[in-house]
Amino acid sequence: MHIEIPEKKVAKSDKVVFDFLTDIKNFKILMPDNIDKFEVLDEKTFRFALKGMPELVLRLKEQFAHEKVVLGAASDKLPFTLTANISNLGADESSVVLSFEGEFNAMMAMMIKTPITNFMETLSSNMDKIS
Template identity: 65%
Template sequence: MHIETPKKTVEKSNEAVYTFLTDLKNFEKLMPESIDKFEILDDDTFLFALKGMPQIVLKRKEQVPFERIVLGAASEKLPFTLSAHISEIDANTSEVMLNFEGEFNAMMAMMIKNPITNFIGTLSENLKKI
């Protein structure tokens, strides 16, 4: 399953956006209002839960300075990645696109497509707040 958000313009440099996203505790600021739990587990891992949903643990998998950050599911049961792609527009403006990639059976994909789309859409919208 592949879901991506439209590019969002952020009034920060690509370096500032990258620095914000590499500090995992900042993801709490991007979460939807329906967040029930957020906890940093270590420098590369955090967990969160939205009301009525199971906890999800995300681990930093890859980072390319000022361009990309990739988080992945810590559990092999539901393998997926969430990537932030950062492009510089000028010294004080960037574009950010979020990309979700997951391997799910057809039934699971059907059940989670809308909630995942809404979730990454909210993360993307909240990037304007940084």
């Protein structure tokens, strides 16, 4: 299953956005208002839960300086990745495209597509909070 959110322009440089996204604790700032739990487990891993949804553990899997940040499920039970592709648009502007890639059966994909899309749209819109 592949989900991609439209490009989000951010009034920060690609370096600032990259540095923000590679500091795991900053994801709390991007989370939706209905977050039930957020816990940093180590410098590359965090756990979170949204009201009414199961708890997920995400781990920083890959990073390419100022261009890409890849988070993935810490468990192999639900294999997926959440990728932020960062593009430089100028000294103080960049764009971020979030994409989700996961391997799910058809029934599971149908159940989670809308909540994941909504979650990613919230992460994207909250990129304005990057400091």
